[in-house]
Amino acid sequence: MELEVRHLRALCAIADAGSLHKAARQLGMSQPSLTTQLRRIENALGGQLFSRERTGCRPTPLGRIVLSRARPLVTEMRALVAETKAAAAGRGEGPRLRIGSTASRAIPGWLRRLRVRLPGTEISLQMDVSANALLRLVAAAQLDVVFVHEVEGSPLRLPESLRRRVLLDREPQFVSLAADHPAAERPVVRLGDLADDRWMVDPTVDGEWDGLRRVLSAAGLNPPVLHGDYLTAASLVATGEVVTLCQPTSRGRADMAVRPLFGDPLGVRLLVAARTEDELNAVYGELEAAYWEAARQSAAYTEWLLRAGDPRGATGGPLVPATR
Structure with a gap:
């Protein structure tokens, strides 16, 4: 075959x-x-x-x-088909912006701002759990810019040809747990409070499993760990089956609480990468504004920033007008 x-x-x-x-x-x-x-x-x-x-x-x-290996080929074939159809229909190719990203609550606000700032530009989005895979696509000119997360202790393989900008040097990772979990009553959760819980992690996210394993080991814990995607994890967290790491911009629900971990044992660096400085400049301000907009919408993250003495917890950070 x-x-x-x-x-x-x-x-x-x-x-x-x-x-x-x-x-x-x-x-x-x-x-x-x-x-x-x-x-x-x-x-x-x-x-x-x-x-x-x-x-x-x-x-x-x-x-x-x-x-x-398959994703770049499929992406390239889709682009080939779209470009061929456009050429056959006699349409000239207008400006386009191909964005890649790992999961982030900043994405909707970023796209909204870019569409206002770049009218007439065709903006596409490709999500992937692998930051390294997205970086390779930019280096191969199959994407224009990517927003990725680098887990502490697991450096990304950044191609030398790319330019990068750090959006946030260290974003603390929080924990999500059932709303009726005893630890959810506290504003900050200690890992020892979760000693009897099962954890869930997505091993396909670059560095995620290694990062969690290091944190648990440093705390002297060896709990059972399930592997699965974070959409499934959210459902299991809500029913009390597991606890899981989450981004601080995650928002709690009636059945699920989001809390910072005592001592902030794990962090990630948020990076934007492109082939040229001009491509970075074209998107960075809108992403920065979108990130802090998402941060303001998370009560747990806002409180953490204020406790850390970071004024962005109150102001939401530098905002860039969408009409710039």
Whole structure:
């Protein structure tokens, strides 16, 4: 069996959806057909690409390697098709901005500001759990700019050809736990308060599992750790099944609390990268404003910033008018 673009697209869909059922629906095919196709792909490559778990499908180590090569190819093919259709329709190619990002609550505000500042520009967004994969896409000119998170102790592999700017040198990582968890009554949670809890982490996020493992080990803890995506984790946190690390811009819910960890044992650095300084300048101000807008919307983060003596907890940081 020779792999085709449609096979790579199917693999990406399964990884993004987290389940065969959802991926099949997105691809417009039946689940049995997609299951059969995946089995043939795995046979052709000689190994299992996804582990079937109760919470869905997760890429295996081999699967992550294949996906890291498949995603750029699928992205490039989509761009080729779009550009070819535009040329065939006689439309000149207008300005475009291809953004990549790891998960962040700043993304909606960033896109909103960019669309106001850059009218007529076609803005696309590609999300990925792997910051390193996004950086490679910028270096290969398949994306223009990326916003990524670098977990403390796990440096990213930044291509030498890229320019970077640090949005925040150290963003503390908080913990999310069920609203009725005893530790949720405290404004700051100690790791020892969670000694009897199961944790959940997404091992496909660059550096995330290593960072959590270091923090737990330093605290003398060795709790059971489940692997899964953070959408699933949120559901399990709400029911008290697990606790998990989260970004400080995360907002609590009626069934889930977000709290800082005592001593801020784990942090991440927030980076923006592009091939030129001009590309960085074109997007950085809007991202900075969007980040602090998201920070203001998190009560736990706002309080943490004020306790740390950071005035951005009250002002939201430097705001850039969307009409600039």
